[in-house]
Amino acid sequence: MTKLQAGRPADVVDAALARVGQVAGEVFTTLREVRAATAATVLSVRQAGREPVAADLATLRPLLWNRLDSARLSALIAGIGFIAAPGLLADAAWYLEWWQENPSGRPVQLLRDLDPSSSAFYDYTHWDWYAGPLAGAEHTICGPYVDYLCTDEYSLTFSAPVTVAGAFIGVAAADVFVRRFEAAVDPALREIPAPALLTNAEGRVVASNTARWIAGSAYRGAPGFTKHAIGDLPFTLVAADR
Amino acid sequence: MNTARLAVFAPVDSTARVEAVVRRLADAIALGLLADGEQLPSEAELAGQLGVSTVTLREALMALRQQGMVETRRGRGGGSFVRLPSDLDLGLLLRGYAVEELRDLGDHYAAIAGAAARLAAQRALPSDLAPLLRSLDEMAKADWDGRLRRLDGRFHVEIAAASQSARLTQEEIRLQADIGPLLWLSRDEHHEMTKRQLFDQHRAIVEAIRAGAGDQARELAERHVLDAVDHLIELRLRLQE
Structure with missing residues (x-):
């Protein structure tokens, strides 16, 4: 019934791998910009002879707002910012310089109670998007998960470590809705003439071309499927061998 | 015109x-x-x-x-x-609800909590279980105060999130706001016994999710809500005497 001549299977799988790498790569490129700007801000404050305070991070806003602009090409990113390592800032033990897109206008800042003594939710050092970069991972992707702290949506959080003079000072991160990531990679997955799915390192499905595994379900292995690594990303493309 | x-x-x-x-x-x-x-x-x-x-x-x-x-x-x-209203008077609060309303809120909450637990059992991976286990652990160490209540809220949001459904999670958060404080206040007698009961129920739900036993997880999560609502309704009925 199905026509399998859509191209040599190996070629379309390679093309899908490249597409996923490209889409994720765009987000990480943006995070490197946030990282560079944050490190420069903190460094210049220290060179002026004092410790950074939360207000110093306001210098990041033009960059963050620009990257949330929905008129941009891909418009993948729904929230972006810098998460300070506890103790980095002289006036706030816990702090996020975090901005979210706002369909009706300018980006809005996320305000949360960050004090673990009054809120049960927000010791953010437990979250993978913080713990990964802290442990030295250059490319962390957390999720797909229900992000009930920030977006209230089924999301991916991309993150990268920020360091000054070799010392970890926090995390540059961005939220991407799973549905947008799915839309960006789906055309490439559909070119593969066999069941294929994109999963995170644990096996959580991000996108697929088959109803047997859909975004949010768990892939726990299946006979006749091969896993393809995608650079050093914590994602895997799993495709049927036939 | x-x-x-x-x-x-x-x-x-x-x-x-x-x-x-x-x-x-x-x-x-x-x-x-x-x-x-x-x-x-x-x-x-x-x-x-x-x-x-x-x-x-x-x-x-x-x-x-x-x-x-x-x-x-x-x-x-x-x-x-x-201002977090801390010493809410349960009697005063309860008088604002008819028994039928409490029953209906309980039905709604049990449906959401049950469905979320069932899906969590089907879909949870180790990274979804980790926060649940951490919450169980922190609750076991917490005193009977605001912190325990916040942890209890977080625990149930984490179960909902493990279902991978943003809508069920949003609904869980909304229902906690609607009926959570009331349910919690109703537990405010006999702390030690209630605490043990609460923890046993929480642990059983997590075990069912970990085992991938969807029907059992749903049953336990529904029971967890309905037990508390039953207690609340008994308190409400006593008020009328």
Whole structure:
């Protein structure tokens, strides 16, 4: 019934791998910009002879707002910012310089109670998007998960470590809705003439071309499927061998 | 132009927006996302962030003040501050609910909690279980106070999130705001016995999710809600005598 001549299977799988790498790569490129700007801000404050305070991070806003602009090409990113390592800032033990897109206008800042003594939710050092970069991972992707702290949506959080003079000072991160990531990679997955799915390192499905595994379900292995690594990303493309 | 057609273009009732803002802030306060004593941003700033007019925001703040969840101080260092109503009088609170309403809220909450637990059992991976285990652990160490209540809320949100459904999770958060404080207050007698019972139920739900036993997880999560609601209804009936 199905026509399998859509191209040599190996070629379309390679093309899908490249597409996923490209889409994720765009987000990480943006995070490197946030990282560079944050490190420069903190460094210049220290060179002026004092410790950074939360207000110093306001210098990041033009960059963050620009990257949330929905008129941009891909418009993948729904929230972006810098998460300070506890103790980095002289006036706030816990702090996020975090901005979210706002369909009706300018980006809005996320305000949360960050004090673990009054809120049960927000010791953010437990979250993978913080713990990964802290442990030295250059490319962390957390999720797909229900992000009930920030977006209230089924999301991916991309993150990268920020360091000054070799010392970890926090995390540059961005939220991407799973549905947008799915839309960006789906055309490439559909070119593969066999069941294929994109999963995170644990096996959580991000996108697929088959109803047997859909975004949010768990892939726990299946006979006749091969896993393809995608650079050093914590994602895997799993495709049927036939 | 006839009157029916004119009505189409009449200004939209702004009550819905006030209600939405009240609900959003009340949810955040009840769940501890906004802390007791925390200062809210200025009216203009908050209105801008929520995307509503200053008038709408003022009405919402007034409603929250009447519910005792926000306090406004004038003058230097003034502004609007979050107030977590700590010593809510259960009797007074309960009189505001008919038994039928409590039953209906319980039915709704049990349906959401049960469905979320069943899906969590089908879909949870180790990274979804880790926060649940951490919450169990922290709750075992917590005293019977606000912290335990916040952890209990977080635990149930984490189960909902493990279902991978954003809608079920949002609904869990909303229902916690609606009935959570009431359920918690109803447990406020016989701490030690209640605490053990609570922990046993929590652990059993987590075990069922870990084992991938969907039907059992749903059954346990529904029972967990309905037991608490039954107790609440008994208290409510006693009030009438």
